[in-house]
Amino acid sequence: MTAGGAMKPIxxxxxxxxxxxxISTYLRMGGYGALKKALIMDPAGVRKEVKDSGLRGRxxxxxxxxxxxxxxxxxxxxxxxxxxxxxxxxxxxxKDRAIIHTDPHMLIEGIIISSYAIDAHxxxxxxxxEFWEEARILEKAIAExxxxxxxxxxxxxxxxDLEIHVHRGAGAYICGEETALIESIEGKRGQPRLKPxxxxxxxxxxxxxxxxxxxxxxxxxHIIEHxxxxxxxxxxxxxxxxxxxxxxxxxxxxPGVYELPMxxxxxxxxxxxxxxxxxxxxxxxxxxxxxxCPVLPADFVxxxxxxxxxxxxxxxxxxxxxxxxxxxxxxxxxxxxLMTFYSHESCGQxxxxxxxxxxxxxxxxxxxRGYGRPEDLETLERISxxxxxxxxxxxxxxxxxxxxxxxxxxxxxxFEDYIAKAKPLPPRTTPVxxxxxxxxxxxx
Amino acid sequence: MSLAxxxxxxxxxxxxxxxxxxxxGMEEIIEEHLRHYPTRQAALxxxxxxxxxxxxxxxxxxxxxxxxxxxxxxxxxxxxxxxxTMYQTAPPGKYLxxxxxxxxxxxxxxxxxxxxxKEKLGIDPGETTPDGRFTLLGVQCLGACGEAPVIQVNNxxxxxxxxxxxxxxxxxxx
Ligand SMILES: Cc1cc2nc3c(=O)[nH]c(=O)nc-3n(C[C@H](O)[C@H](O)[C@H](O)COP(=O)(O)O)c2cc1C
Ligand code: FES
Numbered sequence: 001m002t003a004g005g006a007m008k009p010i011x012x013x014x015x016x017x018x019x020x021x022x023i024s025t026y027l028r029m030g031g032y033g034a035l036k037k038a039l040i041m042d043p044a045g046v047r048k049e050v051k052d053s054g055l056r057g058r059x060x061x062x063x064x065x066x067x068x069x070x071x072x073x074x075x076x077x078x079x080x081x082x083x084x085x086x087x088x089x090x091x092x093x094x095k096d097r098a099i100i101h102t103d104p105h106m107l108i109e110g111i112i113i114s115s116y117a118i119d120a121h122x123x124x125x126x127x128x129x130e131f132w133e134e135a136r137i138l139e140k141a142i143a144e145x146x147x148x149x150x151x152x153x154x155x156x157x158x159x160x161d162l163e164i165h166v167h168r169g170a171g172a173y174i175c176g177e178e179t180a181l182i183e184s185i186e187g188k189r190g191q192p193r194l195k196p197x198x199x200x201x202x203x204x205x206x207x208x209x210x211x212x213x214x215x216x217x218x219x220x221x222h223i224i225e226h227x228x229x230x231x232x233x234x235x236x237x238x239x240x241x242x243x244x245x246x247x248x249x250x251x252x253x254x255p256g257v258y259e260l261p262m263x264x265x266x267x268x269x270x271x272x273x274x275x276x277x278x279x280x281x282x283x284x285x286x287x288x289x290x291x292x293c294p295v296l297p298a299d300f301v302x303x304x305x306x307x308x309x310x311x312x313x314x315x316x317x318x319x320x321x322x323x324x325x326x327x328x329x330x331x332x333x334x335x336x337x338l339m340t341f342y343s344h345e346s347c348g349q350x351x352x353x354x355x356x357x358x359x360x361x362x363x364x365x366x367x368x369r370g371y372g373r374p375e376d377l378e379t380l381e382r383i384s385x386x387x388x389x390x391x392x393x394x395x396x397x398x399x400x401x402x403x404x405x406x407x408x409x410x411x412x413x414x415f416e417d418y419i420a421k422a423k424p425l426p427p428r429t430t431p432v433x434x435x436x437x438x439x440x441x442x443x444x
Numbered sequence: 445m446s447l448a449x450x451x452x453x454x455x456x457x458x459x460x461x462x463x464x465x466x467x468x469g470m471e472e473i474i475e476e477h478l479r480h481y482p483t484r485q486a487a488l489x490x491x492x493x494x495x496x497x498x499x500x501x502x503x504x505x506x507x508x509x510x511x512x513x514x515x516x517x518x519x520x521x522x523x524x525x526x527x528x529t530m531y532q533t534a535p536p537g538k539y540l541x542x543x544x545x546x547x548x549x550x551x552x553x554x555x556x557x558x559x560x561x562k563e564k565l566g567i568d569p570g571e572t573t574p575d576g577r578f579t580l581l582g583v584q585c586l587g588a589c590g591e592a593p594v595i596q597v598n599n600x601x602x603x604x605x606x607x608x609x610x611x612x613x614x615x616x617x618x
Contacts (some may be wrong), residue, residue, distance in 0.1 A: 089585060090585075091546045091547055091548065092548055092585070094588050094589050094590050097587055128587065130530070130587065133600070163480075165481075168490065168493055169489070169528070171528045171529035172527065185481075185486060187485035187486045187488035188485070189523060205483060247590055248590065249548035249589035250548050256590045323547055323548055323589070329551065337546065338547060340545070341585070
């Protein structure tokens with residue numbers, strides 16, 4: 001691997017192969033070899049290997065996967081479940097779709113090995129409803145794997161049994177949050193549960209459950225095949241190891257999914273891999289890892305794109321979905337766009353999140369329409385304090401508070417400019433804001 | 445080169461969905477779903493999908509039939525259906541034009557696409573053309589931001605869209 005970035009692809013090694021999704025291609029590339037290897041290890045050995053590799057969850061939180069697996073109680077006389085989180089609904093994130101499109105069997109193999117490691121005999125792939133084509137790809141791959149004896153009863157004559165079922169969501173960002181996802185599999189509204197208990201102890205159907213992201217699980221066969229030390233050595237910074245799929249979108253010349261060692265800098269991502277900012281413009285700001293991660297201005301472009309470095313810079317690495325904005329972007333508009341998303345997606349359980357997201361959106365709309373008031377920014381800041389940090393059942397509150405406080409921190413002048421030019425409020429009787437559908441409220 | 449690869453949805457008229465029952469083919473699929481889960485209730489989302497694929501939308505009569513089949517309270521089923529955005533509780537057009545309006549798509553011209561559709565079809569998001577052909581929806585991130593702007597028509601994604609491609613797509617849809 002060269003230091004400058006390019007590496008031999010691991011997770012996307014089948015990209016460009018003819019019929020890359022078929023099991024014969026996968027087998028030709030050595031697929032299901034790791035499964036054979038894992039099944040002669042004992043489950044504890046597989047867990048240890050994954051723990052030692054330093055693999056951290058790719059769904060957003062970066063929690064060490066092997067440690068999470070270790071929370072599953074071994075002595076409970078209950079079935080255990082593995083859930084693959086293919087909800088991929090964090091704006092700016094589109095890497096799991098790339099894995100499913102190029103190499104679904106890598107994911108299936110990862111699920112089988114991981115199920116074996118935690119002693120699960122049923123696994124679900126929870127996939128967002130919009131991914132209809134991807135659900136079909138996975139179902140086809142599951143059927144192929146089953147025909148070859150990698151799924152079903154007595155897998156490869158080792159006595160291990162496993163079924164994988166694809167469960168389609170139906171349009172709700174919140175179902176990416178693991179406990180909402182579990183409720184949704186159980187046939188309910190996707191409203192997050194209070195934790196503890198954590199899913200590893202009380203998850204789906206009241207049983208111990210591990211929820212892992214698609215990309216996390218896709219790393220597992222490679223760790224088993226090449227060993228923990230090999231995986232841990234990929235990446236530039238300690239505790240942030242392995243290959244990473246970076247999804248780059250927005251104002252770059254070549255948006256897309258790039259596989260690179262964890263820890264390349266945002267400069268390399270934007271200028272070397274994604275071809276730089278479009279003609280005649282300059283980088284203004286970027287959101288490092290999906291829309292919930294606080295925005296960073298262009299001066300942060302030299303930090304490494306990994307969990308710890310981005311956290312140090314005051315943001316989050318999240319899912320690795322990088323949204324790039326050039327100097328043409330009105331940051332008040334961008335925040336309004338994001339708040340439209342969060343106010344739409346709040347599940348409605350917790351008052352600070354449900355009300356906070358709606359009020360923040362209304363205030364931002366008002367500012368943009370030229371009716372801002374000097375005290376608005378303080379109100380926004382207050383909302384961003386009250387709807388975050390444990391005031392809500394799940395972190396969707398934090399997911400919009402980070403954007404609010406960071407946009408205000410780094411681009412406050414743009415908000416102030418709008419307010420300085422604001423017109424006086426029209427008389428109350430004038431409907432300035434359209435009443436939002438179904439929720440008739442607010443106005444000014 | 446032709447762009448369109450989407451077939452129209454079959455939308456059952458409301459009068460056909462006052463009361464419904466499941467035929468043998470549907471029953472077989474429902475049984476299969478039930479085998480996937482330890483509870484009946486867990487088959488709710490897949491069974492709703494099955495009904496929507498069959499009839500195009502979920503009428504009150506369909507929801508009652510689903511509730512009966514899975515031994516759930518009708519009000520519970522309705523609560524679930526209305527939580528998720530993709531279940532249609534009124535008959536939509538034959539083509540659901542779902543324009544992603546979230547940040548990455550918005551940065552790459554999504555609003556131009558939406559405006560173009562509003563102008564061409566003479567409807568606002570959330571509305572259906574009088575001939576029942578198109579329903580226009582502004583939707584949230586579709587998880588394909590690297591190919592922004594994105595439009596989903598029924599089940600199919602159309603990526604890297606431009607107004608020209610959009611015009612072509614509308615012309616080509618069968
Ligand atoms: C609001 C919200 C949305 C989330 N959406 C996703 C998602 O779409 N995909 C995902 O893998 N994880 C998502 N997560 C994180 C999951 O809750 C969970 O941490 C993750 O699936 C664990 O997998 P990992 O340890 O492999 O990362 C979301 C979390 C929150 C709070
Ligand atoms: S923002 Fe449109 S697909 Fe993600």
